[in-house]
């Protein structure tokens with residue numbers, strides 16, 4: 001449902017309806033027949049308002065005050081490689097031109113919420129579903145649902161890194177093809193504690209890379225500095241066994257030693273989930 005007309009004016013109504021219907025039908029389809037290209041819509045860039053651009057510029061300025069110091073070098077390198085605009089909402093097609101030459105990933109606007117199977121089909125196809133709407137000026141610090149700031153600024157810079165890019169596609173393939181509820185729940189936890197709320201050790205310091213931390217001033221400080229956070233060494237089996245809660249700051253976070261560690265652990269787990277000894281990624 002479109003809850004706020006201002007959020008959705010960036011998307012054409014007819015495209016919205018068709019794409020959402022295709023995404024909603026995905027869970028009942030065999031994985032091999034799901035075509036994620038049916039879920040995508042255009043970002044009608046000219047429809048962003050002056051306020052929309054001001055929100056983007058304000059959020060980028062506020063976050064960069066601390067991210068140069070707090071964020072993973074890999075995130076900062078991705079931000080620079082993609083040349084994300086600082087003063088206005090980025091045009092997705094331009095981001096994709098740079099991303100394509102780096103890792104072959106693409107960012108794809110979607111109408112809104114995607115069922116899990118539809119979301120995984122996008123990742124398996126090296127495509128990241130994006131919300132293209134942006135939060136209003138009076139809700140800068142907190143928005144329960146994703147918006148283009150969370151999705152593009154928070155997620156997409158890591159897609160410019162070949163190691164993370166391969167991890168995310170392998171994750172998508174495993175999650176798309178997995179039929180076992182036990183593993184589906186474990187894979188959701190893995191996503192949460194890495195892609196959304198992951199930490200990484202670089203040069204002896206713990207830094208941020210999860211998009212939920214990158215895009216949140218309050219939670220990023222809490223994640224790095226609070227004595228109430230249990231920062232554990234990454235271990236895939238332990239991560240997958242840890243339940244998470246979505247309605248408050250995370251009391252448990254996992255710290256990678258490198259993105260190669262994450263990629264290699266995912267390759268191994270994907271083989272286990274899919275019942276094959278062969279690596280999922282060619």
Ligand SMILES: [Fe+2]
Pocket residue numbers: 146150151155196211212
């Ligand atoms: Fe996210």
